[in-house]
Amino acid sequence: MPSGSASRASWRGHAWLIPVALGAVATGYLSWGAWASAHDPRWLYIDQAWWRIPLRPQQDGTLLGTAALWLGGLACFWWPRRLQGRLIGLITVAAMVVIGAVLGMASLVPCRGGMTRVAVSAWLLQLYVGQPPPAYAQGQACPGQPPLALQLAQVVCLAATFIGALTVLAALWRQPADRLRVRFVRDVTVVTGLDGLAVPLVKRLAQTRNPRNVIVIEPDKDHPLLKEARLTGARVITGNPASEQLLKPIISGWRRRCALSYLYALGSDVPENEAVLGVAAKIMDRFRPDPERQPHIVARIDDLRHAGSWRGDHSGTPDAWFVDAINPAELTACTLVSRVLRGGARQLAICGDSTLTMAVLLELARRAWEQAELAKAAAIGAATELTATPAGDSAPDRGRPRPDLAPISVKRVILMDPRAADILREYVSSASRAVLDSAPEIESRPVPWRDHLLTTLDALAPVGAAATAVIIVDRNASASMHEAGRVARLHPGTPVFVQVASGEGTDEAVFDLLHPFQQGLLVNGDVPEDAWTRVARHWHECFRLRHPVAPGDPRMYGRLPWDELDQFIRQDNILQLRSILSAVAARGRQWVPVRMVPPGSYIELTETDVEEVARAEHTRWYRRRQAAGWSAGDDHGGADGQVSASVRRPARSNASVMPWPDLPPARQAAVREFLRSQLAQLEDVGYAAIVPPGGPPEATQFRRIGTVQARKLMAPQAWERRCSEEKGEQLQGEAGDWHVRDGFGDVRTVGNAEFRQSHEPLGGELWRRVGIFSAWRARERLVIRTREGPATAHPGDWVVEGALGERWPITDKQFTRTYRASDNAG
Numbered sequence: 001m002p003s004g005s006a007s008r009a010s011w012r013g014h015a016w017l018i019p020v021a022l023g024a025v026a027t028g029y030l031s032w033g034a035w036a037s038a039h040d041p042r043w044l045y046i047d048q049a050w051w052r053i054p055l056r057p058q059q060d061g062t063l064l065g066t067a068a069l070w071l072g073g074l075a076c077f078w079w080p081r082r083l084q085g086r087l088i089g090l091i092t093v094a095a096m097v098v099i100g101a102v103l104g105m106a107s108l109v110p111c112r113g114g115m116t117r118v119a120v121s122a123w124l125l126q127l128y129v130g131q132p133p134p135a136y137a138q139g140q141a142c143p144g145q146p147p148l149a150l151q152l153a154q155v156v157c158l159a160a161t162f163i164g165a166l167t168v169l170a171a172l173w174r175q176p177a178d179r180l181r182v183r184f185v186r187d188v189t190v191v192t193g194l195d196g197l198a199v200p201l202v203k204r205l206a207q208t209r210n211p212r213n214v215i216v217i218e219p220d221k222d223h224p225l226l227k228e229a230r231l232t233g234a235r236v237i238t239g240n241p242a243s244e245q246l247l248k249p250i251i252s253g254w255r256r257r258c259a260l261s262y263l264y265a266l267g268s269d270v271p272e273n274e275a276v277l278g279v280a281a282k283i284m285d286r287f288r289p290d291p292e293r294q295p296h297i298v299a300r301i302d303d304l305r306h307a308g309s310w311r312g313d314h315s316g317t318p319d320a321w322f323v324d325a326i327n328p329a330e331l332t333a334c335t336l337v338s339r340v341l342r343g344g345a346r347q348l349a350i351c352g353d354s355t356l357t358m359a360v361l362l363e364l365a366r367r368a369w370e371q372a373e374l375a376k377a378a379a380i381g382a383a384t385e386l387t388a389t390p391a392g393d394s395a396p397d398r399g400r401p402r403p404d405l406a407p408i409s410v411k412r413v414i415l416m417d418p419r420a421a422d423i424l425r426e427y428v429s430s431a432s433r434a435v436l437d438s439a440p441e442i443e444s445r446p447v448p449w450r451d452h453l454l455t456t457l458d459a460l461a462p463v464g465a466a467a468t469a470v471i472i473v474d475r476n477a478s479a480s481m482h483e484a485g486r487v488a489r490l491h492p493g494t495p496v497f498v499q500v501a502s503g504e505g506t507d508e509a510v511f512d513l514l515h516p517f518q519q520g521l522l523v524n525g526d527v528p529e530d531a532w533t534r535v536a537r538h539w540h541e542c543f544r545l546r547h548p549v550a551p552g553d554p555r556m557y558g559r560l561p562w563d564e565l566d567q568f569i570r571q572d573n574i575l576q577l578r579s580i581l582s583a584v585a586a587r588g589r590q591w592v593p594v595r596m597v598p599p600g601s602y603i604e605l606t607e608t609d610v611e612e613v614a615r616a617e618h619t620r621w622y623r624r625r626q627a628a629g630w631s632a633g634d635d636h637g638g639a640d641g642q643v644s645a646s647v648r649r650p651a652r653s654n655a656s657v658m659p660w661p662d663l664p665p666a667r668q669a670a671v672r673e674f675l676r677s678q679l680a681q682l683e684d685v686g687y688a689a690i691v692p693p694g695g696p697p698e699a700t701q702f703r704r705i706g707t708v709q710a711r712k713l714m715a716p717q718a719w720e721r722r723c724s725e726e727k728g729e730q731l732q733g734e735a736g737d738w739h740v741r742d743g744f745g746d747v748r749t750v751g752n753a754e755f756r757q758s759h760e761p762l763g764g765e766l767w768r769r770v771g772i773f774s775a776w777r778a779r780e781r782l783v784i785r786t787r788e789g790p791a792t793a794h795p796g797d798w799v800v801e802g803a804l805g806e807r808w809p810i811t812d813k814q815f816t817r818t819y820r821a822s823d824n825a826g
Contacts, residue, residue: 016076023069027099030055030066031106034149038110041144057145063152070099089167096160100127103153108133111142127157187293188250188259191234192217192241192276193267193300194225197328199232201264201521206232208527215250217241241265242275244283251280252287260284263297264326266521270306273299277323284321293571294578295321296530300521304329304355308430308593311531312687315581315591322578324530328519331528333359336471336497336517337367338524343495344409345469348440349456351449352474353417356499356519360471361413361427365439368408369684370538372438375405377546384548405545410469413442416452420444432594434684449474450483457491466493477501481516488514532581535685536573537562539678572624576617580678583616584609588696589689598805600751600787603691605679606780614671615660622657630657695801699776701822702800704758704769710740711765712752719747721791722811731788740767746814749788757803772822774801775815784809 033055037043044056054062074095078088104124112120123133132154189209191202194216205214211233218226221238230236239246251260263280265273277297284295301307307327314323333356340348348364350357415423424444428436445452449472457465470487474480477500484498492512500516509515522528529537544559558569565573581591587609605613656667663671679689715735720728733739733749740755741747750758759767778793786808793799793809800815801807810818 016073018073019069019076020073023066023073026062026066026069027102030062030147030149030152031102034103034107034147035110037147038107038142055148057148057151059148062148066152067155070095089163093160093164093167096156096163097128100153100157100160103149104157107147107150107153127154128161130154130158130161186259187261188213188215189262189264190215190217190247190250190260190280191264191266193265193273194218194223194229195266195268196225197300197519197521198264198266199225199228201266201527202229202234203232204522204525204527206234217246242272242279244279247276247279248283251283258284258287258295260295260297261293263295264300265298266300266326268300268302270299270301273301281321294575296324296532297321298324298326298530301325301327302329303327304359308686309596312591312593312596315532315687322530322532322574324532326521326528326530327359328521329355329359330363331521331523332356332517332519333363334523334528335520336360337363339497339515340410340469340471340495341367341408343469345467345495346409347412347414347464347468348410349414349416349453349468349470351416351453351470351472352480353419353423354473354475354499356473357415357417357423358427358430360473361423361442362431364408364410364413365427365431365435366685368410368440369435369438371405371408373538373542373681373684374545375407377542378405380546381548384546408440410440413440414456415442415444416447416449416456418446418448420446430595432684432686435686450479453483454487454490457487457494462493465491468494470494470496472496472498474499485511485514488512532577533574535682536577538685539577539681540565540570540573542681568628572621575620575624577678579617579620580613580675583613584679584689586616587612588691590692591687591689594683594686594688597688597690600785600806600808601690601801602688602785603799603807604783604785605689606782608780610672610675614668614675617675618656618660618663618671622659625657693801693805695774695776695799699774699801701772702775702819703772703822704818705820706742706769706818707762708740708742708759708767708769709765710738710750710755710759710767713737713739713749717749719749719788721748722746722814723792723794729789729791731786731791733788742818744814744817748808751787751806754802754804754806769818771803773803773819775799775810775819777812778809782809 033044037055044052046052053059074092077091081088101124104127105120108120108123126133133150187210189205191198191205191214194202202214202216212235214232214234216229216234216236218229218236218238219240220226226236226238237246241247251258260280263277265276267273267276277299280297299310301310304327307325307330311323311325314325337360350360417423421444424442427442431439453470457468457470460468470484472480472484480498481500484496487494488496489512495513495515497515497517500518540562544561547559549555549559557566560566562570584605585591587605589605589609656663660668682688713733713735716732717739718730718732719739721731722728731749736752737749738752738755739747739749758769758771758773760770762768775798778795778797778799780795782793782797782799784791784793784799784807787806791809796812798810798812798815798819799807800810800819
């Protein structure tokens with residue numbers, strides 16, 4: 001923490017001493033007055049001395065002033081410690097008991113007369129139950145009006161009893177009270193599963209949102225982190241987070257509608273997290289969320305590969321909320337890459353083999369692709385400006401600073417680990433082709449990094465070493481820290497990030513540029529952006545750069561940077577993504593990570609699919625604006641209005657606010673074209689909408705018949721596929737594939753693995769076609785990305801799926817000759 005912030009925090013923490021000291025002086029002053037005037041009340045009226053007048057029994061100002069000092073001291077003490085709950089209550093009660101006792105004893109001891117000291121103690125105890133002591137009654141040792149000290153003591157002692165009782169009741173009824181209060185929360189964030197990774201996220205959630213709207217559910221009432229969670233200000237409830245009885249009143253609220261904003265299932269056990277999400281989904285099925293604010297339910301999955309697959313499997317359904325996976329390695333990689341890029345490093349050395357190695361590589365490639373896409377969009381927008389802006393007119397976005405569209409600074413990555421080659425292979429198979437094309441060059445060095453990192457940096461010129469960043473993710477944290485410290489000391493200009501054991505990380509360099517870090521669930525110290533919001537943000541940024549507008553144009557409000565967008569428009573971008581994912585899934589597609597798509601199996605969305613998804617998205621867009629009071633008016637949005645959320649809500653008019661059938665053909669075409677670009681970007685970031693394995697519901701099993709001639713290719717070979725149309729398609733086989741010709745002259749190439757699965761040798765170049773395959777008839781034009789290139793199935797053709805998931809089109813004539821219905825069909 002900077003020294004200025006530390007000094008301010010220290011001042012706030014000790015500010016209570018001033019009013020408390022003044023309150024103690026005032027209390028002593030009242031006690032002295034009570035003692036001195038106990039037997040002779042006329043002592044207070046001997047003269048008009050300034051110090052006697054405030055002690056007279058009728059002086060309300062003295063009591064109010066003393067009370068104000070103590071209340072001010074309590075407020076100053078409570079504010080920086082307000083989250084400590086019962087501790088503050090106990091301190092308050094104890095202080096009031098002491099203050100009341102001092103004032104009471106000073107007033108009562110001189111009045112005991114011939115009675116014992118025990119009697120005085122009994123009088124004092126009476127003050128705490130609201131009974132006035134008899135010491136100042138008629139005929140007692142201290143006649144006259146009670147002094148100010150006793151008057152104040154009566155109030156303080158009774159208040160101490162009352163507040164103490166409330167504190168005890170609050171402790172006993174904390175859980176029932178918390179469960180009752182959460183029913184009235186309208187925008188709730190639920191966190192389940194407490195551990196060292198979850199607590200910092202809970203703390204940040206409480207800092208950035210209303211902490212009383214953050215609900216932490218933990219089944220273990222003796223969990224050592226419960227106290228720390230309560231100190232964040234969040235409400236803590238002990239119970240089974242997968243219990244419908246517990247979750248239902250939290251999610252549905254007292255108005256019996258979904259009040260959930262975010263649910264983070266952060267337990268280390270994936271099945272337990274899935275159970276929590278399953279119960280939440282069941283509840284939200286009954287209490288449908290507000291379409292204006294779709295909940296995000298997030299499961300923690302520590303395995304990077306599992307997290308990506310799980311996210312893809314849950315991306316298409318349902319249409320009323322988002323489902324995402326949160327992975328510590330992914331989030332830590334986001335922070336590390338941000339820090340590396342902020343430093344302007346041109347070369348990055350990654351040392352060690354762990355989940356974080358892959359996460360850093362994928363995040364770096366994703367950043368490079370995002371930056372390249374933004375630059376591409378800006379170039380198109382700039383060309384539009386040149387052709388559309390007449391001389392002398394205002395250029396679009398003039399006066400607004402342009403975003404930094406330069407490529408990322410890192411141009412080269414060095415992998416150092418004995419298994420570097422395997423790491424590189426997995427990386428290549430995990431990212432999409434578009435992302436890989438934008439990524440930095442990667443060099444794999446299968447060597448022990450501890451023996452070669454220092455010599456690699458020593459071989460560089462000082463400028464080159466300073467332009468190199470190092471990330472060390474070895475599992476042996478202590479040995480890694482030792483070597484990292486040596487590298488940082490000998491190359492003080494080189495940023496070195498080293499993973500350490502839990503609890504030993506820091507945001508600051510410990511010396512030179514050595515940065516110890518640990519995995520966590522925050523990104524750059526903030527609540528992480530979920531995967532789908534990141535996609536929506538990127539869509540918006542690309543769109544506004546591709547379609548710039550001039551100052552004063554009503555559409556300008558929809559072209560602001562993401563962080564400056566009106567909330568209505570920002571939410572619309574997120575809802576748009578949700579709508580597309582759900583509408584595509586409703587067409588019988590299944591969203592999966594690109595790396596799980598078998599090579600040569602992907603079938604592009606048909607024209608009907610695109611039409612129906614565009615219709616569903618525009619209908620959502622139209623109904624949302626209609627509900628908000630919009631009308632069809634002047635064209636403030638252009639053809640993009642319905643696809644970019646590009647009009648700020650105050651305008652409340654747009655030429656596209658009409659049902660899909662009424663939309664002009666040019667606008668419908670614009671919606672479809674933009675949808676295609678969005679689907680392409682989703683595929684680029686790693687998510688593809690596939691026809692499920694086995695084909696659509698109408699797919700049937702067939703067995704292959706006949707014999708073919710086949711030879712293995714020694715070099716790539718082009719060939720022409722016969723189609724239902726007059727013109728054939730040019731495809732190409734690669735070296736190692738098989739060139740196959742059947743008895744009717746039809747040719748094709750087949751991959752080696754697929755060929756071996758579907759043919760038996762008969763001697764020489766003669767092979768028998770064998771195997772059972774799924775196949776279905778195309779109802780409209782289908783484009784299949786086969787291993788040999790894009791191939792088209794026309795209406796009436798057949799699509800066949802091989803044993804390894806590959807697919808290819810066949811004309812009806814050829815299919816009839818070479819396939820027969822299987823005995824297992826149907």
